[in-house]
Amino acid sequence: VSRSRDSRKAEIVRAAAELWAASGYHGTGVEELSRAVGLQRGALYHHIGSKEALLHEVGRTAIERLLETSAVDVEIAQPEERFRRLSRGLLHDIASNLAEWTVFFREVGWLTGPQRQEIFALRERYEQRWCAALADGAAEGAFRPLDSLDVKAILGMHNYSYLWLRPDGDRSPEDIAERFSDLILDGIRAKEHR
C-alpha cells in the first residue's frame, strides 16, 4: 500500500513539474493539476498537503537525485576527471529532467519557511561538491587556487543551460559537458600542467 502511495505521489510530482514548466507555478490552478493527474481536489490535497508542499517536492526530487548521482564523483582521485564527471552529471540530469529543473530554477524562490530553507540547504550541499573538487584539485597542484566566485561562474554556466538544452538536441549533454569542461579546465589548470 505504501509503495503504491509513493508511486502515486511520484506521478503527481512529475505531472506538476510538466504543468508548471509549461504554464508557470502561479499560472496553473489546482483544478488543472487535478485534471492532469486524474484526482479530485480533495484526494490531491490528501496526497500532497498544499500547492507549496508540492513545489517543495518537485525541487527536492530534482536536487536529491543530483546529490545521489554525483555522490560517487567524490571518490574520483584525478582532479580533471572529477570535474568532467560533475559537469556531465549535471548537464545530463538537466537535459533528462527539463521540466523539473525549469521549475527548480524559475519557481523554487516562491517557497517560504522551512521548505525554502531545506531546498536552499540541499542546493548548497550540491555546490559544495564542486567547491571540494576544485579545492582538492588546487591542493594537489593540478588547478590554480579558486574562490567562491569561480564556483558561482561554473555552476551558473551549467545551470543556465535549462533554457536552451534539449534532450534530443544536435549535441548530447555529454558532448556539451566536454566542451564546457575544456573551456574551464584550460583556464584553471596550473601553469606547470599546461
Next chain:
Amino acid sequence: VSRSRDSRKAEIVRAAAELWAASGYHGTGVEELSRAVGLQRGALYHHIGSKEALLHEVGRTAIERLLETSAVDVEIAQPEERFRRLSRGLLHDIASNLAEWTVFFREVGWLTGPQRQEIFALRERYEQRWCAALADGAAEGAFRPLDSLDVKAILGMHNYSYLWLRPDGDRSPEDIAERFSDLILDGIRAKEHR
C-alpha cells in the same frame, strides 16, 4: 505632452518590473499593478495596452539598454579588453536593474507571437556582440577558435548571476567581471600568448 506620456510609461514599466520580480508575472494581478502606479485600470490599459504588452516593454527596455551601452565595445581593438568590457557591462547592467533582469530571465518566455519574436531577436543581436568579439579575437590569433557552445557557456555564466548578484554585495559587479573574465580568458588565450 508626449514626453510626460513617455515618462509615465517608463514609470509603469519600472513598477511592473519591481512587482513581477517580487511576486511573479502570473502571481500579480492588474489590480495590484494599478495600485502600485496610482492609476485606474482603464487609464493603465490606455498607457500599456495589455499585461502581455507590458511584459514585452519590460523585456525590451532591459535588452535595448544593454545593446546601447555595449555598442561602443565593438570599437575596442584589443580582444581581451573587448571581452572584459562586455563582461563588466553585462554584470553592471544586471546588478543595476535586478528587477528588470529577473523578469527578463524568468518571465519573458510567456510572451507570444511577434512580441516574443522581437525580444528573442534582440537577445540574439546581443549574443552576436559576444560571438563577434570572440571570432575577431580568434581571427587575430589572440584566442583559440571558439564555437557557439562556448558563447552559450560564457553568457550563461553571466546571466545566471541575476539569482545571486546584489548591487550592494561584498564585491562590485566590476570585480566579479574581472574574476569571470580571468577564468575564461586564461582558458581561451591562444597558447603562444600565455
